[in-house]
Amino acid sequence: MTVNRRNILNDINARDQFLQGVTLLDQEFPGVSAQDVLNFLAANVPHMSIRGINQQLSTYDLFVLWHVVAMSIPLQVGNAAHNGPIFLPWHRLYMIRLEQELQRVLNDTNFGLPYWDWAADGELPTSQQLTTDLWTDDYLGEARGDVTQGQVNSVRVRLFNDFQNSLISINPRPISRRAGIDVRRLPNKDEVDVAVQQDEYDVPLWNSNVVSHRNILEGWLNGPALHNRVHVWVGGDMSPGSSPNDPVFFLNHCNVDRIWEAWMMNNARNYRPVVGEGPDGHRIDDFMVAILGESLRPQDVLDPTQWYQYDELDVAN
Amino acid sequence: MKKQSAYLKKLTNPFRSGKIKLPEFHHGHHGRGVTSKRIAEHRGRQIEVHTTYKFFVDGKPLKMHAEVMDDGKVHCHTLPQYSFTSAIKMLKRVVNIMSIEQPVNELKKPKKKSHHAGGHHDS
Numbered sequence: 403m404t405v406n407r408r409n410i411l412n413d414i415n416a417r418d419q420f421l422q423g424v425t426l427l428d429q430e431f432p433g434v435s436a437q438d439v440l441n442f443l444a445a446n447v448p449h450m451s452i453r454g455i456n457q458q459l460s461t462y463d464l465f466v467l468w469h470v471v472a473m474s475i476p477l478q479v480g481n482a483a484h485n486g487p488i489f490l491p492w493h494r495l496y497m498i499r500l501e502q503e504l505q506r507v508l509n510d511t512n513f514g515l516p517y518w519d520w521a522a523d524g525e526l527p528t529s530q531q532l533t534t535d536l537w538t539d540d541y542l543g544e545a546r547g548d549v550t551q552g553q554v555n556s557v558r559v560r561l562f563n564d565f566q567n568s569l570i571s572i573n574p575r576p577i578s579r580r581a582g583i584d585v586r587r588l589p590n591k592d593e594v595d596v597a598v599q600q601d602e603y604d605v606p607l608w609n610s611n612v613v614s615h616r617n618i619l620e621g622w623l624n625g626p627a628l629h630n631r632v633h634v635w636v637g638g639d640m641s642p643g644s645s646p647n648d649p650v651f652f653l654n655h656c657n658v659d660r661i662w663e664a665w666m667m668n669n670a671r672n673y674r675p676v677v678g679e680g681p682d683g684h685r686i687d688d689f690m691v692a693i694l695g696e697s698l699r700p701q702d703v704l705d706p707t708q709w710y711q712y713d714e715l716d717v718a719n
Numbered sequence: 720m721k722k723q724s725a726y727l728k729k730l731t732n733p734f735r736s737g738k739i740k741l742p743e744f745h746h747g748h749h750g751r752g753v754t755s756k757r758i759a760e761h762r763g764r765q766i767e768v769h770t771t772y773k774f775f776v777d778g779k780p781l782k783m784h785a786e787v788m789d790d791g792k793v794h795c796h797t798l799p800q801y802s803f804t805s806a807i808k809m810l811k812r813v814v815n816i817m818s819i820e821q822p823v824n825e826l827k828k829p830k831k832k833s834h835h836a837g838g839h840h841d842s
Contacts, residue, residue, distance in 0.1 A: 432730065432731045436825075436826055437827065438735075440829065442733065442734050442737060445738055446739050446741060447741075454824060455823070461727070461730075473796060473799055475741075476784060485794075506723075506726070572822055573822060611788055622788070625792075625802055634800055641800070643796070645800075693733060694730055
């Protein structure tokens with residue numbers, strides 16, 4: 403079934419369902435403890451570890467864990483989720499799986515993840531970017547400090563990324579933000595336009611230095627830009643590898659995916675590296691790191707219309 | 720309810736079975752980040768710059784993946800969206816963000832030593 407992904411600021415129903423669904427996933431405990439995670443890491447990713455309190459983890463926490471695990475697996479170029487061509491397909495797979503879990507807890511197979519068109523907010527004067535509806539109690543709550551008001555005030559952070567690319571199981575606490583402090587402004591439409599105008603999805607050396615759609619959209623050139631800049635602008639729990647702790651992570655990545663989709667529509671759904679070129683773990687036929695649900699390859703997700711479509715693909719000027 | 724519970728059991732099975740399928744190349748290389756290698760071509764010659772970092776906080780070594788980008792900025796996987804004009808600035812930020820939460824450790828390392836095919840330690 404193809405669901406519609408809509409702008410969270412234009413669709414109150416999508417907003418309420420998303421925030422309710424996140425809260426439900428954060429309150430659902432499927433029987434996995436921090437100790438189970440330590441055993442799991444020892445068996446699968448032995449250079450990673452977890453320490454801290456032994457507690458039951460929610461389904462939402464396991465998505466946080468999945469992100470940290472993927473970014474903690476170094477490849478020849480970047481890691482299994484960032485700093486290379488795999489960045490966009492891996493996050494597409496990841497969000498498809500979250501969308502499916504939200505559909506389950508909401509009991510609504512028509513639910514589609516909403517996106518935050520941050521480049522539209524980036525057109526506002528800097529001082530107004532902190533005070534849009536998104537940062538009110540009806541939406542995500544406070545832009546700075548602990549999120550203790552609004553629809554996600556009960557969401558708790560239980561896993562946190564530590565110094566050495568591992569995890570700490572912490573006493574549950576609210577989400578924390580420090581928006582507009584590390585960088586003052588959000589990306590704007592002109593910057594999105596540069597990403598959309600690129601002819602190549604990615605090019606050798608496939609890393610954080612190349613000029614390509616993927617690398618500009620990820621935000622390394624003149625960085626932090628675009629995707630990276632949104633993480634840095636929100637700050638707080640959006641900074642470390644455990645950034646999915648803040649539901650704004652998914653609104654950001656849904657918009658990043660929308661920009662990729664706009665590029666794909668104009669570029670014959672091209673992807674590189676194809677079979678036999680480029681670094682391991684980034685090729686079109688490499689299986690991506692998956693913990694919750696079946697793994698897929700980039701070639702399986704290049705056309706997402708079996709899962710979802712966007713209401714609007716006019717992403718730049 | 721029963722259906723949900725069976726679904727969740729299946730979804731989280733990797734945490735009970737102990738294994739997920741990771742392609743072989745996803746294992747190992749975890750010491751790689753200590754040395755960063757930059758490669759470029761100039762006038763038909765290949766240039767390589769290898770940069771090795773040793774990080775310490777309070778005298779204790781820090782195992783942290785870091786790399787230098789072509790523009791000289793430093794990046795670490797711990798802060799996946801950030802790049803810094805110096806490694807000192809990067810470590811200051813890591814300390815700021817990460818040093819807040821240090822609960823008592825209640826978790827016990829598994830006794831059985833795991834073997835993972837294809838993995839290797841290169842540090």
